[in-house]
Every structure is written in structure tokens, then in C-alpha cells.
Amino acid sequence: MGMEGDGPDDGRPAPRPKAPLGERASWRLLLDQVRPHRRVLLLGGLLSLVGSLAGLAMPVMAKRVIDAFGAGGALAGPVIGLSAAVLAGALISAAGRFLLERMGETIVLDSRRGLVDRILRLTVSDVDRLKPGDLLSRVSSDTTLLRAVCTDALASLVGAVFMFLGAAVMMAIMDGLLLGVTLAVVGLVALMGVAIAPRIRRASLQAQVALGEMSSVLDRALQAFRTVKASGAEARETAVVGAAAVEARDRGVAAAAWTSLAGIGAWMSVQLAFLAVLGVGGARVASGEMEISALIAFLLYLFYLVSPIGQIIQSLTQIQNGLAAVTRIQEITTLRTEPAAEPVVRAGGEPVGVTFSGVVFRYGDDRPVVHHDVTFEVPAGGMTALVGPSGAGKSTVFGLIERFYEPQEGTITVGGRDIRDWPLGELRAMLGYVEQDAPVLAGTLRENLVFGAPGTTDEEIARALARTRLDDLVERLPEGLETPVGHRGILLSGGERQRVAIARALLRRPRLLLLDEATSQLDAVNEMRLREVVAEVARETTVLVIAHRLSTVTGADRIVVMEAGRVRAWGTHDELVAADELYRELAATQFLVSS
Ligand code: ATP
Numbered sequence: 001m002g003m004e005g006d007g008p009d010d011g012r013p014a015p016r017p018k019a020p021l022g023e024r025a026s027w028r029l030l031l032d033q034v035r036p037h038r039r040v041l042l043l044g045g046l047l048s049l050v051g052s053l054a055g056l057a058m059p060v061m062a063k064r065v066i067d068a069f070g071a072g073g074a075l076a077g078p079v080i081g082l083s084a085a086v087l088a089g090a091l092i093s094a095a096g097r098f099l100l101e102r103m104g105e106t107i108v109l110d111s112r113r114g115l116v117d118r119i120l121r122l123t124v125s126d127v128d129r130l131k132p133g134d135l136l137s138r139v140s141s142d143t144t145l146l147r148a149v150c151t152d153a154l155a156s157l158v159g160a161v162f163m164f165l166g167a168a169v170m171m172a173i174m175d176g177l178l179l180g181v182t183l184a185v186v187g188l189v190a191l192m193g194v195a196i197a198p199r200i201r202r203a204s205l206q207a208q209v210a211l212g213e214m215s216s217v218l219d220r221a222l223q224a225f226r227t228v229k230a231s232g233a234e235a236r237e238t239a240v241v242g243a244a245a246v247e248a249r250d251r252g253v254a255a256a257a258w259t260s261l262a263g264i265g266a267w268m269s270v271q272l273a274f275l276a277v278l279g280v281g282g283a284r285v286a287s288g289e290m291e292i293s294a295l296i297a298f299l300l301y302l303f304y305l306v307s308p309i310g311q312i313i314q315s316l317t318q319i320q321n322g323l324a325a326v327t328r329i330q331e332i333t334t335l336r337t338e339p340a341a342e343p344v345v346r347a348g349g350e351p352v353g354v355t356f357s358g359v360v361f362r363y364g365d366d367r368p369v370v371h372h373d374v375t376f377e378v379p380a381g382g383m384t385a386l387v388g389p390s391g392a393g394k395s396t397v398f399g400l401i402e403r404f405y406e407p408q409e410g411t412i413t414v415g416g417r418d419i420r421d422w423p424l425g426e427l428r429a430m431l432g433y434v435e436q437d438a439p440v441l442a443g444t445l446r447e448n449l450v451f452g453a454p455g456t457t458d459e460e461i462a463r464a465l466a467r468t469r470l471d472d473l474v475e476r477l478p479e480g481l482e483t484p485v486g487h488r489g490i491l492l493s494g495g496e497r498q499r500v501a502i503a504r505a506l507l508r509r510p511r512l513l514l515l516d517e518a519t520s521q522l523d524a525v526n527e528m529r530l531r532e533v534v535a536e537v538a539r540e541t542t543v544l545v546i547a548h549r550l551s552t553v554t555g556a557d558r559i560v561v562m563e564a565g566r567v568r569a570w571g572t573h574d575e576l577v578a579a580d581e582l583y584r585e586l587a588a589t590q591f592l593v594s595s
Helices: 023-070 076-120 124-129 132-174 176-223 225-230 234-286 292-333 394-401 424-430 445-449 458-467 471-476 494-507 524-540 573-579 581-589
Strands: 354-362 369-378 382-387 409-414 431-434 512-516 542-546 558-563 566-571
Touching: 023 076, 023 132, 023 292, 076 132, 076 292, 132 176, 132 292, 176 225, 176 234, 176 292, 225 234, 234 292, 354 394, 369 394, 369 409, 369 558, 382 394, 382 524, 394 409, 394 512, 394 542, 424 431, 431 494, 445 458, 445 494, 458 471, 458 494, 458 524, 494 512, 494 524, 524 542, 558 573, 558 581, 566 573, 566 581, 573 581
Parallel strands: 369 566, 382 542, 382 558, 431 512, 512 542
Antiparallel strands: 354 369, 354 409, 558 566
16 A cells, blocks of 8 residues: 555655646636536526616616606605615625625635645645645635635626626627627737736736745744744844735735736727727718617617626636635645545554664655665564664654655564555554654643543543653642643643653553653653653553663663664663674763763
């Protein structure tokens, strides 16, 4: 089984977001969004149109009222008729508007849901490359743009097309030749619109990209808020965010300029059509082929085309913005995703071992090789430690076991089975993973503990808390387990965060626990306690721990020494002190042996 999900591109390397789609493809995407709602769109457009036509009937009705008034006749009938028409027109318009707005909201909801589902199933390597702020902006701002297009622009377009066709039919009945002249002129100017449309779309796309950039810079600053302040970088970061905002404004202004030009085109088309009809019609009147009254009537109808043409141009330009938004939404949906697996939590079971054989890995084709040839074995049960200098590739071992990344060569097995053969959900359910920076999510302490194992009982939580020596903390907290821990667990100390992460991993009852530098932030007393905990856990399950402090792993059953993407030795502490120079050096610098 491959890592690929239902993303269309299964090859390596993972595809980057594609270049802006062509006009046709963008339209198709937009229409795909609208297609399920086409009946509502037509009905809403039609109701709005009927509402406006009721408006057109108003002058005639008013004339009747005035006539009745002048003639001294009964006023009640015409007044009631006029009021009813006003009310009916307003109600019908409002109903049409509501239907369209509701449809817009549904389309936004669908695309947001789809996007979020997609984003959370992207592969880790793609998310490493994408900017979180930009992703957020796609979910919020681009989908909002989509709504404006689906409600206003498409509905107006439908209404305007109806009006245009109506006027054209009337004109065809009156004089086919003059209609031909009109349409020829309008068509010529429409070509200009066709040339302008992609420019509006491009400018709008650039504006949205700049907005995404703005979000990602702001996100970066908020993620490292203290560092920004401590570095006195507020003004500089503000300037960077500001520059992205200025870019968004400039692109927006460019789109507005092209839109105005399109507006001029609409106006010109009507004026030119008027002159052309006047010229051709005038000549025909002069030669006696046409009556002057017919020409005047035709010219009057020509002006009926003005409003729908203006409306159509306006809608089409607005739709260009929507096409830009659709393009950005689509970029996410073309990325590879992991297969949607039924989440399996707390698989439980016997401890499992791990083997790496001949693993070669780099994070991307343009990246240096991180694992040159990694081969080692972790027996089931007990504690195995990974040690080595910084950058040796230890954390990468964990990323590969979790299948966040795929090695280019070699085989990794868990429980004697190639990890590519495990269903992803089952594989991850076997593993408990404590990341290097032990992340804690916003929410309560309880939510954090049961994050990996919903349905955990209070007794189990209490046991995990006792094991990780968090029970004192919970007693001290004002609301116990229900105490909020703040954004990224900021209300906890570094050591507490780490123990929360360990307790969370333990509650999954892992068959293999992966601890990445789990003890680096603990004080001496807590570190000793945790060492006991890990030793205790290692009696029930397999523990693979990455440690910088050798003191925490000297008691490990097996220690694997990594250096620069290779495994250089393994054995017990004593064996390695005797046999491996690097290990002896590491031990010496940490005062465990005298060199
Ligand atoms: P440390 O002890 O400092 O955590 P380590 O032995 O765990 O180091 P790794 O984190 O595995 O080392 O990193 C090995 C190399 O891989 C480093 O050179 C690092 O720059 C690179 N690397 C790590 N994570 C990524 C990533 N997500 N994308 C690209 N390169 C990465």
C-alpha cells in the first residue's frame, strides 16, 4: 500500500501548488461549486427579475392612480392595486435575494469544510512547506470571496441575461437587420471585455496571494511573539505585514482599473450601437424602406439593452475575482493527502519491535541526505535509546516510523511487518509519540490528556497523572483537570508541558512509545522520577527514547549511537564506553566517565 491518498498526483516529489489555472479550468471549477445549487440559482435569479419587473410596472400603475384622481373616479381600487404591486414586488425580490444569499452561504460552508478536511489530511512534508497563515487565509478570505461571486455576480448575470434576451427578442421582431447591426457592435466591444477579463483575474489572484502572505507574516510574528518583542522587532514585522497589505491594495487597485475600463467598454458599446443603428436606420428611412416611428421605437428598445449589458459586464468582472479565489482553493485540493483512515485509538496489545534496514532518506529532492544508510534493530519490550550529536538524524527516525515521510530506499518494519503494509490508522494507533517540543494545545488539561484517546476514564487519567508525577499539579490548579492551559499550553511550565505530552502518549496504551528528548526540560528530581516512569513503562511496552543527556539512558537495554545519518555502534552503556570512541566522548563531556 502506498502513502498516496486520493490526491490526483501520486508521484514524487510532492507537487507544489500549481500555477494559476487557465480561464476555462477556473470557470469549470466555479461552476462545479454552483452546479448542485443550479435550481436555487435559477429560481433566485428569476424571483429577483420578477421583482424588478414589478418595479417597471409601477409608473403605469401610478399613472392610473393619477388618472383616476383627475377624473374624480374611485381611488380605492387603483391605490390598493398599486400598494399590492409594491408589496408583492418587494416580497418577491426579498425572497429571491434570500434564496441566493442562503445558497452563497451553503457554497462557502461546503468549500470550507472540504478545505479543512483536506488540509488536515495533507502529508506532513507538504505542510512543512506551506505557510500556516496562508492556509488560514484560503479557508477564510478566499471562500468569502467565493460567496460574493455566487450570490451577487451569478444571480445578476442570470437576471441580466434574461433581460438582454427579452430586449433582443423584441428588437428582432421589430427589425432583424438593425438587431444584427446592434449585436455586431456590442459583440466587437465584448471582445475587448474578453481581453480584459484575464487581467482582472490575475490582479485579483495577486491581491489574494498578497493577503495570504500578510496572514502568514502575522502568523509568524504571533507564533514567536515573545521573540519578536525580545528582539525589538515589532516595527520591522509591522513593516513586513504592511508591505504585504500594500501589495494587496495595489493589486486591488489594478483590478479596479481594469474593471473601470470594462465599464467604459459597456458604455461605449451602447453608444456605438446607437450611432450605428441611427446611421443604418436613418439611411433606410431616407430610402423609404423603414418608417421613422419604427426607427424611434427601435432606438428606445436599444436603451433597454443598456442596463443588462452594464450588469453583465459588472458580473463578469466580479466573477473574475471568484475565479481567482477558486484557483487558490483548488491549489490545496491538488496536493497529496494521506488515505482517509478510520481513526483507531488505543489499539493496545503486546509490545512491538522496530527495524531499520538500509534506510536512505532526504526531506526533499533539493535537500541533503539525512539518513545515508541507517540499519538498527529495536527488540520488542524494554528500553532502547538513540543518542548522537545534534543533526545526526535521530528525530527523523521517529518521523519515518510514524510515516510522516517516506524513505527513498530501505525498509522499516514495526512488529515484524513492513510499515507500508500496515493500514496507516493502525500503525499510528500502535505508537505513542512525544515530540521534541512537547506541544500542548489550547483547551483544558483534560482535553489535552485525552486528545489521543477519547473515551478515557477518570481512573485511567488519574493513573497516568500519577505516573508522570502530574497529580500534584492538578491538585494545585484552581479548576483541576478542567483548567484551561492557554494558547499552546503557555500557562504550564516547560517541564509540565512535557509531562502532559508523555501522559497523553501513555493514555493511548502504545505498543511502542517514541520519546523525543522527553527529559531535557525536567529538573533533576523530576528527571529521576521520570526515569523511573520510563523504566516502569518499558516493562509493559517498547520504549524508544532520543536523549541528549546520557544520564537518562545509561540504564537502557540497548543504546544506538547515530552520527551524520549513520548508525555507528550499538550496545549497552558499558559496552559502548569500551568500544565506541564517539560514545566515550559524549559520555566524557557529560561527566559519566573520566576520559
Ligand atoms: P537534534 O538532536 O538536534 O534534535 P537530530 O539528530 O534529531 O538532531 P534531526 O532532527 O533528525 O536530527 O535532523 C537531521 C537533519 O534533517 C538536520 O540537518 C535538519 O536540518 C534536517 N531536517 C529535520 N527536519 C526537517 C524537515 N522537516 N525538513 C527538512 N529538513 C529537516
